[in-house]
Amino acid sequence: MIGHRHAIRVLVLPALFAVIPLGCGGSEPEPAAVPVAPPAAASAPTAAPAPASSSGAAREYPAVLAKFTDAFSEDARGLVFNTKGVSLDTSRAKGNWSALARALEQAQPQIEALMRVAEMKECTFAEVAVGEDARKLPPELIEFLRGVRNGGAVLSADAARTFLAGDTAGAARRAAAIASMLRHVAASGLPKSGDFASDLLRRLELVVPPMAAGVNGATLADADRATLLAALGALDAQAPCGIRGGALNDAYSAKQAAALAALKKSLGG
DSSP, rough: OOOOOSSSSSOOOOOTOOOOSSOOOOOOOOOOOOOOOOOOOOOOOOOOOOOOEEEEHHHHHHHHHSSSSSHHTTTGGEEEEEEEEEEOOOTTOOOOOOHHHHHHHHHHHHHHHHHHHTTOOEOOOOOOOOOOOOSOOOOOHHHHHHHHHHHHHHHHHHHHHHTTTTTHHHHHHHHHHHHHHHHHHHHHHOTTHHHHHHHHHHHHHHHHHHHOOOTBBBOOOHHHHHHHHHHHHHSSOOOOOOOOSSSSHHHHHHHHHHHHHHHHHTOOO
């Protein structure tokens, strides 16, 4: 992945991080033995602004995404979906499509929970300074980003499953949820967020074009196309994955912007 600069920011997951005072305990110094003139009155110190806290979807994601483990999503990451049908990349997946489809049917409560969170409009991630080694991400952030990747893969596989089953509205909702996750992650400002937002964009490139073109007689209704176009339209058209700064990153964002425009065009947008 092409590198890009990040502010030193990490995800503060609810109930997992606490603000620790910087000072250490200790008694006050003894007063001076020789009387001195009282110091000039000092203005009252300005109170530091309260640290921002996670809100909206950002508070819900950690618990929901924890259900999307590597083992659960491994075969979903090998999805192959086009106008000819659906299958799995045997170089990546251990099972077959039939087994994955059954597993997806059984996982509907988890998938529904993820879609509900992704569909939330508000998503604000709190910030906290990292230690001296800014390259080392805290375990909670690593788990969150892994969940983003896995959740997007499962949603894309379930979009293909529901589309082929004739539930085109359900398929459109799942693909739209991927776009909403992309919007949340791209705007988070978290380290490595652009990489995982890019992965979600690739998931959309995998499932939206065959759905737009039709597969085995299944086609999107006008309302389904509107659902997808609304979700795609909420993304930043110039930098859909939030990657900015420097000629190299800007060139990469231009390619992502072109990919987003192509998705909209496939839907008639």
